[in-house]
Amino acid sequence: MTRAGRTGPYICGIDAALDVVSGKWKGLILWELDEHGTRRFAELRRGLPGVSEKVMTQHLREMEQDGLIHRHVYAEVPPRVEYSLTEDGRKLNQALSPLGAWGRERIRRDEIALVDHADAARMPRP
Amino acid sequence: MTRAGRTGPYICGIDAALDVVSGKWKGLILWELDEHGTRRFAELRRGLPGVSEKVMTQHLREMEQDGLIHRHVYAEVPPRVEYSLTEDGRKLNQALSPLGAWGRERIRRDEIALVDHADAARMPRP
DNA sequence: CCTCTCACTTACCAGAAGGTAAGTACGCAA
């Protein structure tokens, strides 16, 4: 019931953690911000091919409420908004890395197809 | 498109891993099975207060398809079915533990309420 | 005889999540 109480109550820590990452693009947003440090709305969106603007803002707002990211608005025209990870967000990302390794291993082993982003920047993903 | 291709394709490893744990009770099922080694359907269900039978079977079937758990049916009357983790499931559980730690820390810090299971066995949760 | 247990299955329903498409207010480039 504190400021961070977007949902819950929780049964255990995993429950609480999963709740916070379980949006279709949240893992990717976390990873993008960890890679680049600071990103603007449109940059971030270009990094996640397929997100709609609506869901993008929804996710970002929730992650801000959950204390995972900072949102800095510059009073300029045209508008400029920059997103970056909080300490908590960075820690979450670190906690996610073994999970990423597990997933990558399973993709490799089972030869599950990865999406082909012809236009997206090609870089290693978590 | 192999036998394990319940969903996908995936953008990254985290994506693949989250897909496999993202059912309301899957984290708990994983943890219960890791704790007890082998559990029958009704035992498992009693360990997760609130699951419906329908969702319980759904989750178990999906986790079996995903290669996380074994399902052993004894040809007896009354029916007996035992569930246990596969090697892959055990590894996933290990990969989830930093996430659990992160979540527990956040619960502690923010004093988010945990559900009170008056009837459930009281033991530490991940 | 009635009820409970086991491990489900089925039909139905409510709410959440995510997608599309359009609108907004402003400046700058062509």
Add this chain to the structure above:
DNA sequence: TTGCGTACTTACCTTCTGGTAAGTGAGAGG
């Protein structure tokens, strides 16, 4: 003047998820 880019918001629609309630079929216990 038309369109583009910025960072959104809003309305609407579809799909997914999980919940309830009931049925199944045989055996064991009161």
